[in-house]
Amino acid sequence: MDTTKVPTTFWVVAALALVWNLIGVAMFFLQTNMGPEQIAALPPEQQQIYAVMPAWLDIPYGVAVFGGVLGSLALLLRRRWAVAAFAVSLLAVVVQMAGVYALTPAWAVSGASGLPMTLLIVAIAGFLVWYANRAAARGWLR
Known part of the structure; x- marks a missing residue:
């Protein structure tokens, strides 16, 4: 039995990571299950983005959010493979995100105003890789 004491902040970060990534899963299912009526209800600029969005971009989106959930669960279970799960999620x-900006008119539609959320998502994914590495180095993960 492992008796390594982990700080309360570890459990808070792990729980918040799980909530964040579960929200990502919900958004993934909402986006990938949008029908023509839901797309028609979007502002015209967003309709332009959905009209040209390659279907294959759903694959990295799914890997990102489900990898994040797995990484979060691994943190909660104090498993070292959280590092790999979060690294795959970040990639x-x-x-x-690069695909969305390179292959759709997302930049033309939102300009710099769309960047903060994109950068926040990337930053959180990067933070979770860093945090899992730090937890592993401190012996909190097995």
Whole structure:
């Protein structure tokens, strides 16, 4: 039995990571299950983005959010593979976000005003990789 004491902040970060990534899963299902009527209800600028969004971008999106959930669960279970799960999630986030900006008119539609949320998502994914690495180095993960 492992008796390594972890700080309360570890459990807070792990729980918040799980909530954040579960919200990501919910958003993934909302976005990937939008029908023509839901897309028609969007502002015209967002309709432009959905009209040209390659279907394959759903793959890195799914890997990002489900990888994040797995990483969060691994943190809560204090498992070292949280590092790998979060690293895969971060890579998928970068691929998905780059794909959205490179292959759709997202930049033309939102300009710099769309960047803060994109950067926040990437930053949180990067933080979770860093935090899991730090937790592993401190012996909090097994």
